[in-house]
Ligand SMILES: Cn1cncc1C[C@H](NC(=O)CCN)C(=O)O
């Protein structure tokens with residue numbers, strides 16, 4: 148499709164093809180850092196990752212600062228430092244639009260015994276896929292953006308826009324401290340930003356590019372049941388007491404039924420109905436149910452039509468149970484009655500659910516279910532984290548620019564999709580900075596973010612670098628047209 152490529156684009160794309168192994172090497176270096184923000188003992192590695200990313204931006208000539216955002220109090224009361232947030236800028240030409248790219252370089256935990264086929268922190272190429280924790284979520288896309296910039300710089304092609312970066316190290320832990328930073332920087336770092344781009348989700352298929360115009364939020368809960376002050380012998384005492392684990396299992400089982408319907412009274416009250424235009428969006432999306440099931444590795448999906456599937460993935464709440472702390476989970480049987488167990492679950496949020504209302508509904512319901520058991524054990528329900536959903540205006544001009552860039556590289560139009568996962572900062576950006584936010588996924592549906600087989604394909608990583616390079620040209624052209632139009636308006 149090189150017919151319509153400009154000379155600049157041809158040079159950019161050729162450079163990217165020729166230097167792809169350098170870009171792969173960059174990814175391998177970043178994946179090798181175990182920047183897991185969930186486990187406190189690895190916090191030093193996350194901070195080290197921030198410094199590596201900052202150094203890479205400095206090499207590009209960006210003015211980079213590592214902003215200290217304070218400490219995080221852990222559930223056990225201990226305080227550990229939060230990894231600093233990178234604010235960087237490259238170019239301050241008032242005649243150019245300013246694009247701010249957001250990404251995160253922290254990752255979810257990964258242990259070889261979770262069932263990884265390759266070492267999670269050693270980038271391994273198999274059949275055109277790069278396996279490793281963080282390859283697609285979110286180190287690959289962050290590097291694709293940086294590599295696209297380094298291509299302009301190494302080719303001495305003038306950057307068509309001013310660039311800013313906000314890169315954090317706590318996205319997988321709920322973006323602690325980020326909202327305050329954005330509030331603080333609203334009228335300085337963000338004041339001249341025209342567009343915000345986030346690339347932290349996936350396509351809906353493995354072949355067709357997509358642009359994302361919505362994400363769900365998430366409300367994370369812990370439900371603790373505690374009995375006496377010590378674990379008990381299940382032979383010596385079993386049979387005559389209310390066991391905390393039995394109480395907890397009953398509580399967790401009361402949350403959602405086998406059809407995925409959430410049983411908490413009132414939880415669906417504020418969900419807005421499917422609109423005509425939303426339904427039209429869904430109809431335009433190519434969707435192969437068999438392929439989708441294979442991509443996510445499941446045999447059965449609760450719904451048959453794409454409208455129902457998209458609705459339940461994107462614009463309806465879902466409740467997932469994640470784990471139980473305090474219960475013996477190693478292999479083998481430990482015949483003990485755990486004295487304190489904590490269940491963890493989360494409820495994805497959609498417009499117009501209200502987080503404090505959901506928190507109240509959950510607490511009231513679980514206390515009600517628990518009281519029916521007449522158990523002397525102690526119940527404690529708490530919401531650990533709450534993030535809001537985000538929905539963009541798909542007529543926003545930067546979606547047009549992104550569609551053009553995708554057309555140049557992939558020779559096809561993207562699917563316009565929403566995402567069921569949460570990017571806490573998207574809604575924060577929208578509410579606090581009131582700038583337009585574009586979600587520009589690079590990874591394919593089978594990339595397995597958070598799973599034991601996380602990967603990004605070579606083609607998605609390299610084509611992603613090209614599409615970002617092309618996007619900078621497109622957004623610059625579009626911005627000029629918009630300015631001309633608005634000048635015309637003010638003149639006439
Ligand atoms: C930390 N956290 C708790 N609830 C939600 C999150 C964020 C996490 N976000 C991503 O993975 C974005 C990548 N698509 C998620 O959606 O689980």
Ligand SMILES: [Zn+2]
Pocket residue numbers: 255284319596597
């Ligand atoms: Zn993630």
Ligand SMILES: [Zn+2]
Pocket residue numbers: 251284285318347
């Ligand atoms: Zn992510």
